[in-house]
Amino acid sequence: MAIKLSEAAEKRVEELKAKYPDSRSAVMPALYIAQEELGYVNGDAINWVAEKIGMAPVHVMEVATFYTMYYKKPVGKYHFQVCRTLSCALRGAREITEHLHKRFNLLPGEVSADGKWSYEEVECLGSCGTAPMCEVNDIFFENLTPEKLEAIIERIDKENPDLRFSSVKDKLGEGLKGQTKSEII
Amino acid sequence: MGEHRKILLANIDKEDQHTLSGYESRGGYKSIRKALGMDPLAVVDEVKKSGLRGRGGAGFPTGTKWSFVPRNGAKPVYIVNNADESEPGTFKDRLLMERDPHQCIEGMLICAWAVQSNWSCIYIRGEYGYPYDRLNQAIKECYAKGYLGDNIFGSGFKHDIVVHRGAGAYICGEETALLESLEGAKGQPRLKPPFYPAAIGLYDCPTVVNNVETLAACVWIMEHGGEAYAAIGTPKSTGTKLISASGHINKPGVYEVEMGYPVLRFIEEECGGIWKGRKLKAIMPGGSSFPVLRADELEGVTIDYDSLSKAGSHVGSGGFMVMDDSTDMVQAACNVAHFYAHESCGQCTPCREGGHWIEKIFNRVSKGEGLPGDVELVESVCNQIAGHTICAFGEALAWPAQSFIRKFPEEFKERIKASVKGSPLRVLPMNFEYQGAH
Numbered sequence: 001m002a003i004k005l006s007e008a009a010e011k012r013v014e015e016l017k018a019k020y021p022d023s024r025s026a027v028m029p030a031l032y033i034a035q036e037e038l039g040y041v042n043g044d045a046i047n048w049v050a051e052k053i054g055m056a057p058v059h060v061m062e063v064a065t066f067y068t069m070y071y072k073k074p075v076g077k078y079h080f081q082v083c084r085t086l087s088c089a090l091r092g093a094r095e096i097t098e099h100l101h102k103r104f105n106l107l108p109g110e111v112s113a114d115g116k117w118s119y120e121e122v123e124c125l126g127s128c129g130t131a132p133m134c135e136v137n138d139i140f141f142e143n144l145t146p147e148k149l150e151a152i153i154e155r156i157d158k159e160n161p162d163l164r165f166s167s168v169k170d171k172l173g174e175g176l177k178g179q180t181k182s183e184i185i
Numbered sequence: 186m187g188e189h190r191k192i193l194l195a196n197i198d199k200e201d202q203h204t205l206s207g208y209e210s211r212g213g214y215k216s217i218r219k220a221l222g223m224d225p226l227a228v229v230d231e232v233k234k235s236g237l238r239g240r241g242g243a244g245f246p247t248g249t250k251w252s253f254v255p256r257n258g259a260k261p262v263y264i265v266n267n268a269d270e271s272e273p274g275t276f277k278d279r280l281l282m283e284r285d286p287h288q289c290i291e292g293m294l295i296c297a298w299a300v301q302s303n304w305s306c307i308y309i310r311g312e313y314g315y316p317y318d319r320l321n322q323a324i325k326e327c328y329a330k331g332y333l334g335d336n337i338f339g340s341g342f343k344h345d346i347v348v349h350r351g352a353g354a355y356i357c358g359e360e361t362a363l364l365e366s367l368e369g370a371k372g373q374p375r376l377k378p379p380f381y382p383a384a385i386g387l388y389d390c391p392t393v394v395n396n397v398e399t400l401a402a403c404v405w406i407m408e409h410g411g412e413a414y415a416a417i418g419t420p421k422s423t424g425t426k427l428i429s430a431s432g433h434i435n436k437p438g439v440y441e442v443e444m445g446y447p448v449l450r451f452i453e454e455e456c457g458g459i460w461k462g463r464k465l466k467a468i469m470p471g472g473s474s475f476p477v478l479r480a481d482e483l484e485g486v487t488i489d490y491d492s493l494s495k496a497g498s499h500v501g502s503g504g505f506m507v508m509d510d511s512t513d514m515v516q517a518a519c520n521v522a523h524f525y526a527h528e529s530c531g532q533c534t535p536c537r538e539g540g541h542w543i544e545k546i547f548n549r550v551s552k553g554e555g556l557p558g559d560v561e562l563v564e565s566v567c568n569q570i571a572g573h574t575i576c577a578f579g580e581a582l583a584w585p586a587q588s589f590i591r592k593f594p595e596e597f598k599e600r601i602k603a604s605v606k607g608s609p610l611r612v613l614p615m616n617f618e619y620q621g622a623h
């Protein structure tokens with residue numbers, strides 16, 4: 001028996017299925033929806049998606065584990081993804097990761113005790129011209145220095161903004177002080 | 186030649202360009218209206234005449250690709266706009282989608298009419314939340330105005346667009362992996378044949394897969410004609426190309442240059458020269474999937490398919506990464522190798538295993554633990570990958586790795602010699618990997 005997610009989520013999946021030539025295509029967006037509600041993709045999420053799409057759970061599991069953006073274990077409420085690829089590395093990506101390491105006293109992939117923070121190193125995020133950069137949930141922060149990053153962390157800590165994209169509402173969160181783009185600080 | 190001609194970026198700085206009214210106030214959606222008044226095959230011909238080649242990396246002639254689509258077949262025809270943009274050093278599609286989403290949509294509609302397709306999809310990489318939002322808003326506006334839906338522009342032609350988010354897998358940029366992903370499976374490239382998705386693609390139906398920049402260029406081509414486009418650039422590389430410039434330069438960013446523009450001049454003028462008053466050491470002009478070029482190899486080289494290929498690299502995606510003379514090439518090679526080891530889809534043994542071997546060997550050389558023969562070992566591993574895999578990721582992995590050791594052999598050998606003698610390693614100017622978390 002699969003768990004129940006919100007009605008909005010169920011409705012969204014049904015809408016999505018109708019948008020593609022075949023409803024199988026909706027498996028990825030459905031996984032995003034489940035992840036939004038549960039925070040990560042666990043067995044319950046897999047079963048829910050399998051039932052909604054009409055696919056074998058093992059098949060959904062295969063998809064969920066192939067892609068890195070479906071989290072198989074919880075991440076922090078604010079998850080920092082620092083690009084480590086060449087253009088960012090050439091302009092100081094390491095200092096950014098180092099700052100997060102010291103600031104949160106965490107290793108990549110670990111979550112702070114209050115569940116608020118986590119970080120990891122990722123590959124090129126298509127922001128190489130504004131390197132170094134990192135993505136927090138769904139928002140890019142570019143042209144970083146450790147000082148700028150610290151200012152961003154402090155504002156996030158204080159304002160608790162919504163930095164996520166919602167597939168149910170079909171829009172990006174409210175961001176810091178209502179802005180959804182990275183030109184914030 | 187008019188090097189600073191703006192085709193794709195003509196209106197990129199206009200504040201309201203992302204809105205339908207802003208786009209239309211600058212002549213938007215004129216090209217599709219014109220196309221809808223033409224025979225679909227004539228539209229294909231116009232694109233053929235333009236000489237436009239795919240901007241996603243491979244450079245395949247776009248009009249020719251469209252002409253592979255069967256006419257009046259029993260199966261529906263689909264279009265996929267490849268917005269997976271994950272090639273290291275590439276960020277031009279993001280700019281187009283963020284600032285000028287309607288240009289992307291109009292390009293897709295022109296293609297849709299040309300190949301008579303009623304359904305298309307923009308496959309956008311999952312990390313692009315903001316461009317995704319922008320595209321969705323633009324599409325919503327189009328539906329409201331009847332520019333999308335059952336009767337577009339009152340022509341009786343039906344077209345729907347869905348934006349589909351990827352979820353963090355570089356390989357989904359490869360067109361057959363993308364189609365697998367879109368069918369709700371793991372993104373693993375398909376065995377060839379069939380060679381062209383244009384014949385057998387999404388759900389076994391004919392499918393045109395084109396890059397965002399390619400489709401966007403069709404808007405100008407329809408307005409001004411294929412011949413006008415072909416008159417720009419060089420005979421074999423027509424038109425303009427978006428170059429995403431990054432790395433050790435003063436002015437990183439996306440630049441539109443006419444094909445045939447000199448590489449060194451591009452670095453000096455557009456990119457504002459090398460930062461911190463340093464000297465140029467090397468570039469990767471087409472993303473990290475094509476070989477690195479040394480500064481001394483760039484004299485007379487121009488940004489176009491012929492010249493960059495002759496120089497031993499490629500236009501690729503236009504991900505133009507610049508390294509200054511402080512760059513440690515062994516570390517740079519490690520960084521690139523890590524990407525490919527991490528992103529292999531795992532289907533083919535040479536790619537899945539070879540990628541990690543190359544990374545390991547580069548890493549040990551970089552740490553001062555290299556062994557005699559390591560350079561030759563990388564050569565041999567690369568030779569066993571390229572040409573022995575299902576998709577071109579194999580070459581994308583092997584060629585750049587090979588190019589680093591061939592172009593900078595002394596840096597690798599010096600490092601290995603030092604470690605063999607047990608002498609202390611010189612201090613590295615940069616250490617890319619932090620915790621080495623994979």
Ligand SMILES: Cc1cc2nc3c(=O)[nH]c(=O)nc-3n(C[C@H](O)[C@H](O)[C@H](O)COP(=O)(O)O)c2cc1C
Nearest residue numbers: 239240241267269270271358359360395396399577
């Ligand atoms: C490993 C690999 C990754 C690729 N990544 C992309 C990509 O991110 N975006 C893209 O447009 N094309 C990418 N391509 C090229 C596509 O397979 C395909 O050729 C292209 O989308 C066709 O469009 P075009 O002719 O307009 O360039 C990639 C190819 C390979 C082999």
Ligand code: SF4
Nearest residue numbers: 530532533536574576
């Ligand atoms: S070459 Fe690599 S990425 Fe391509 S299909 Fe084989 S294993 Fe997958």
Ligand code: FES
Nearest residue numbers: 083088125127128
């Ligand atoms: S290399 Fe970091 S965003 Fe591209």
